[in-house]
Amino acid sequence: MTSAMHRPQDGTLLELRDVRTHFSTARGIVRAVDGVSFTLERGKALGIVGESGSGKTILARSIMGLLPKRGTIRQGEVLYAGDDLAKLDLKGMRKFWGQEMSMIFQDPMTSLNPLMKIGNQIGEPLRVHLGMDKENARATALKLLQDVKIPEPEKRLDQYPHELSGGMRQRAMIAIALACGPTLLFADEPTTALDVTVQAQILDLIQEQRRDRNMSVILVTHDLGVVAGHTDEIAVMYAGTLAEKATTAELFANMKHPYTEALLRSIPKLDQPSHTRLMAIGGRPPDLITPPTGCRFAPRCPYATEKCRTEIPVLESISAEHSFACWNPVGSSHWQSKQDELASNAGLASAGGQA
Amino acid sequence: MTDIVLDTPSKPAKPSPLTRLIGRVPPIRKWKWGFVLSVAYLVVLTFFAVFANVLPFIRRYNELPKGAAARKLASYRGKPSGSYWFGNDKLGRDTFARSVYAAQKTLTIGLASIVAALVIGGLLGMLAGYYRGWYDRVLSVIFDVLLAFPAIVLALIVVGRFFQSGRLNLGLFQMDKRFFGVIVVLTLLSVAPLARIVRAQTLALSQREYVLAARGLGASSWRILIREILPNLLPAMFSVAFTGLAVLLVAEGGLAFLGFSVQLPFPTWGFMINEARPDIVKGGGWAVFFPCILLFLTVLAFNVIGDRVARRFDIREATL
Amino acid sequence: MAGTGKAHLHGEGQALLSVEDLLVEFPVGRTGLKVNAVTGISFDVLPGETLGLVGESGCGKSTTGKAIMQLPRPNGGSIRFEGQELTSLAGEGMRMLRTNIQMIFQDPISSLNPRRKVTNIVMEPLNIWGIGTPEERLKKVNEVLEAVGIDPDRAASSKPYQFSGGQCQRISIARALVLDPKMIICDEPVSALDVSVQAQVLNLLEDLKAKFGLTLVFIAHDLAVVKNISDRVAVMYLGKMCEVARSDDLYARPAHPYTQVLLNSIPVPDPTVKITGNQRVQGEIPSPVMPPSGCRFRTRCPIAQDRCAAEEPELQALGNDQYVACHFPLRSAN
Numbered sequence A: 001m002t003s004a005m006h007r008p009q010d011g012t013l014l015e016l017r018d019v020r021t022h023f024s025t026a027r028g029i030v031r032a033v034d035g036v037s038f039t040l041e042r043g044k045a046l047g048i049v050g051e052s053g054s055g056k057t058i059l060a061r062s063i064m065g066l067l068p069k070r071g072t073i074r075q076g077e078v079l080y081a082g083d084d085l086a087k088l089d090l091k092g093m094r095k096f097w098g099q100e101m102s103m104i105f106q107d108p109m110t111s112l113n114p115l116m117k118i119g120n121q122i123g124e125p126l127r128v129h130l131g132m133d134k135e136n137a138r139a140t141a142l143k144l145l146q147d148v149k150i151p152e153p154e155k156r157l158d159q160y161p162h163e164l165s166g167g168m169r170q171r172a173m174i175a176i177a178l179a180c181g182p183t184l185l186f187a188d189e190p191t192t193a194l195d196v197t198v199q200a201q202i203l204d205l206i207q208e209q210r211r212d213r214n215m216s217v218i219l220v221t222h223d224l225g226v227v228a229g230h231t232d233e234i235a236v237m238y239a240g241t242l243a244e245k246a247t248t249a250e251l252f253a254n255m256k257h258p259y260t261e262a263l264l265r266s267i268p269k270l271d272q273p274s275h276t277r278l279m280a281i282g283g284r285p286p287d288l289i290t291p292p293t294g295c296r297f298a299p300r301c302p303y304a305t306e307k308c309r310t311e312i313p314v315l316e317s318i319s320a321e322h323s324f325a326c327w328n329p330v331g332s333s334h335w336q337s338k339q340d341e342l343a344s345n346a347g348l349a350s351a352g353g354q355a
Numbered sequence B: 001m002t003d004i005v006l007d008t009p010s011k012p013a014k015p016s017p018l019t020r021l022i023g024r025v026p027p028i029r030k031w032k033w034g035f036v037l038s039v040a041y042l043v044v045l046t047f048f049a050v051f052a053n054v055l056p057f058i059r060r061y062n063e064l065p066k067g068a069a070a071r072k073l074a075s076y077r078g079k080p081s082g083s084y085w086f087g088n089d090k091l092g093r094d095t096f097a098r099s100v101y102a103a104q105k106t107l108t109i110g111l112a113s114i115v116a117a118l119v120i121g122g123l124l125g126m127l128a129g130y131y132r133g134w135y136d137r138v139l140s141v142i143f144d145v146l147l148a149f150p151a152i153v154l155a156l157i158v159v160g161r162f163f164q165s166g167r168l169n170l171g172l173f174q175m176d177k178r179f180f181g182v183i184v185v186l187t188l189l190s191v192a193p194l195a196r197i198v199r200a201q202t203l204a205l206s207q208r209e210y211v212l213a214a215r216g217l218g219a220s221s222w223r224i225l226i227r228e229i230l231p232n233l234l235p236a237m238f239s240v241a242f243t244g245l246a247v248l249l250v251a252e253g254g255l256a257f258l259g260f261s262v263q264l265p266f267p268t269w270g271f272m273i274n275e276a277r278p279d280i281v282k283g284g285g286w287a288v289f290f291p292c293i294l295l296f297l298t299v300l301a302f303n304v305i306g307d308r309v310a311r312r313f314d315i316r317e318a319t320l
Numbered sequence C: 001m002a003g004t005g006k007a008h009l010h011g012e013g014q015a016l017l018s019v020e021d022l023l024v025e026f027p028v029g030r031t032g033l034k035v036n037a038v039t040g041i042s043f044d045v046l047p048g049e050t051l052g053l054v055g056e057s058g059c060g061k062s063t064t065g066k067a068i069m070q071l072p073r074p075n076g077g078s079i080r081f082e083g084q085e086l087t088s089l090a091g092e093g094m095r096m097l098r099t100n101i102q103m104i105f106q107d108p109i110s111s112l113n114p115r116r117k118v119t120n121i122v123m124e125p126l127n128i129w130g131i132g133t134p135e136e137r138l139k140k141v142n143e144v145l146e147a148v149g150i151d152p153d154r155a156a157s158s159k160p161y162q163f164s165g166g167q168c169q170r171i172s173i174a175r176a177l178v179l180d181p182k183m184i185i186c187d188e189p190v191s192a193l194d195v196s197v198q199a200q201v202l203n204l205l206e207d208l209k210a211k212f213g214l215t216l217v218f219i220a221h222d223l224a225v226v227k228n229i230s231d232r233v234a235v236m237y238l239g240k241m242c243e244v245a246r247s248d249d250l251y252a253r254p255a256h257p258y259t260q261v262l263l264n265s266i267p268v269p270d271p272t273v274k275i276t277g278n279q280r281v282q283g284e285i286p287s288p289v290m291p292p293s294g295c296r297f298r299t300r301c302p303i304a305q306d307r308c309a310a311e312e313p314e315l316q317a318l319g320n321d322q323y324v325a326c327h328f329p330l331r332s333a334n
């Protein structure tokens, strides 16, 4: 919070240039992240969305430099306020962790130390990084617990993680992540382990803290509903690559990539009548050792053509705030004819069903 | 009417039963040499132990050099040499023959105790963890008492009181009483810790949803214990057994040290070390050194293998 | 929330399952205190219907589901299945129940024994009951596996960890189907799955329901998911029933303040919809060891009055099959 004062308030914070993270395993090379580029402005929230195994976590960790050492092959540049983080070793990265960037994990129980009081866990980074004394650290920890709106914060300082509910644990986790006033906060599925009411509270809390502290946030999730109300920009990932990237408003208003469309359609919505059939995406994301040639989504894409199976679509910008990688985007003539075909098939099917 | 997808592309080849047991044998450059050497060592040791009674050069384990003069000359004289590979002991006996013969006794004691402890401790632990309630409470008290009981006192009572000497007639088996007594002591010592581990594991496993699911299907308690819980306990039990075996071998040495282990004419490593220990300065060094080395290597080998077995059985339950 | 009351129950003979005044308590260590996990709820399920059960984590949804299965037997109340009282069943009668009602659990991976082959896991119910010859059992298992979209050959040679989360949930469903049950209780079957797999499993459940004529109790914390699959929805809070209604009505005209805030918590995949924090439920759910007096929701209710602390509301009919337990419902009877 102290350093936030003399930080520039806007401008580019993070720029990724063709980032690739591969793992060499017994079965072959896993291309977990395969050529991702984007930029993130200060104070903005970016959502990274995709199915399980699409490389969201590995992308976030590639930026943070929190990758396993053995068998990891990295390429590309991660420019953070001008420094290339990809070139730094563990020692170099340590300067950034906690103070410049910090992370909230999916499961607050496994990422909190079960044997340490909450107050000490929040105080520790303050003492290590900011050199605070014990009383100061405790007072700041209390202030942080108030910021994250834990009920009865004084009591919580001296409690252990198992004494807190799931939602409170996630709040404590956020307090720890915020302790040293980071410029960039990663939240990797921060609410997947929580139920909807707590999820809504936690997402609101992250957004509020971002505004108060002018932080940038990268929010990783599989649920487009979660990012819709809580981000400025969205990057949709599929099989280690970017399928589509746009500002949140633009993406939902003018979605172009069939995968984004499919993700959205698979969510049950409150305004649909009950028993509305969901448009599930058949199958699973591909094996990242031998990803499909051409467009990686082609085996599951209802609009795939021969071209899709042979030529890799490149990420193209249709405006400053919107780019996607697809040969037959939503709204194109091929997409339209396929839609009509699907609609008439569905009509036939339901007519047959009634007979 | 459905859009169910068969998302099961590749079918794994069916492994042979042997492969399933030991896992795929990797190419030589990927061998874990510690493990390979440990197995090789134990195979050789077991071979000698099993055939100790018939191998000609081992049978002289208890032979004294002929004549009093020769005996006096031979005592602690022989450094390792062509005819006495490990040298001689105080009485001039062949330390190599004795060490190998001791391997038989030591391993038998260790294995018998650990198997007995596995069966008894495993069963009690499983029942305590599964049924809980008064049963668990009674057993916990017994285990606490057993754990708090000093090993020496236990040995004193069991060996000193019940199995002092003589032979035990168990119908088919005939056994030296003292030998049996040592097994009883070591078993008693390892039942409590084993049962505790098994109890804790069973407690955790019986909260798993697949156990609940089986109960919901109407499976009987025995069926649940044997089909659902036991297979998931075995890996932990095996790895504890291997490490426990190593501990027991050392414990036997300790008992021997205090004179509570087997007696002449059956040597164990612990007994041999104990016997020659006072004479280290008088030239008994070799007679202490070799059993020590064998004990050390055996304990190490069991630990290495136990570690490997634990990892082999470690199923990743979550792959999401 | 509130309340007790049985105004919403259908007549005897109509319902496949009817639960009345269900009471489940757990002792808290040896303190003499108890967790009031479920305190006197009543509901019923019509044949062929899907009843959704929603509420925050810890409100007693799973406990209710397990109580129906008699796992463990509830501390009080009555549960009737096809007119037969389950809470007093033993021996042969319990056997019947075990084949008629099945349950699917939340965590797809931990509900399958990691050390058994998938085919064996699905066959286990048939083995337990000694149904059919080994060949007939295998045939039945393969049929069910096909029905849920799992390749039987792969199932024969693989263990659960070799399958993805969604596939494991299909395997759980297959195991539940193999005894041809009349009713399946699904305890948060999609909460651990990501959205695309969740859609696959929801569609699968709808198909199987039609194909096998099943009756479902579908437990979840996400109202959008529950609405999609259910005919009627029951909203629970802290061991009590708040509101029961047809799912479309519940969404269009929620009557209980808790239903309203639950609806506001659902993430809407549309950035133009703005719901502010204070329209959502605030704070933490109180401890079920010492629940609030009167209406249990009063500590978090935006419109609570003095009467709410003093008097427990009862379920009252609003007409059109909608029932609410609140002294000041958001809409009045129609």
Ligand SMILES: Nc1ncnc2c1ncn2[C@@H]1O[C@H](COP(=O)(O)OP(=O)(O)OP(=O)(O)O)[C@@H](O)[C@H]1O
Residues within 6 Å of the ligand: A023, A025, A030, A031, A032, A050, A051, A052, A053, A054, A055, A056, A057, A058, A059, A068, A222, A288, B320, C194
């Ligand atoms: N250390 C590793 N070695 C080999 N492969 C790995 C490693 N870590 C991750 N992967 C693989 O990289 C791919 C992307 O993983 P990642 O964790 O980023 O997925 P994700 O999008 O975050 O999924 P989820 O929604 O399940 O968290 C997966 O196929 C995964 O199996």
Ligand SMILES: Nc1ncnc2c1ncn2[C@@H]1O[C@H](COP(=O)(O)OP(=O)(O)O)[C@@H](O)[C@H]1O
Residues within 6 Å of the ligand: C026, C027, C035, C036, C037, C055, C056, C057, C058, C059, C060, C061, C062, C063, C064, C288
């Ligand atoms: N075996 C148990 N022992 C003690 N308390 C329990 C037990 N099972 C559930 N509870 C408590 O009962 C309440 C309801 O739990 P549960 O039915 O699992 O909630 P839900 O499924 O709605 O999340 C919770 O407070 C929970 O902690």
Ligand code: SF4
Residues within 6 Å of the ligand: A257, A258, A259, A295, A296, A297, A298, A299, A301, A302, A303, A304, A305, A308, A313, A325, A326, A327, A328, A329
């Ligand atoms: S490029 Fe082709 S296969 Fe890929 S998403 Fe677009 S239409 Fe589908």
Ligand code: SF4
Residues within 6 Å of the ligand: C001, C002, C256, C257, C258, C295, C296, C297, C298, C299, C301, C302, C303, C304, C305, C308, C313, C325, C326, C327, C328, C329
């Ligand atoms: S208004 Fe009163 S009775 Fe109704 S939900 Fe709120 S607190 Fe309960």
Ligand SMILES: [Mg+2]
Residues within 6 Å of the ligand: A056, A057, A058, A188
């Ligand atoms: Mg992830």
Ligand SMILES: [Mg+2]
Residues within 6 Å of the ligand: C058, C061, C062, C063, C187, C188
């Ligand atoms: Mg539950």
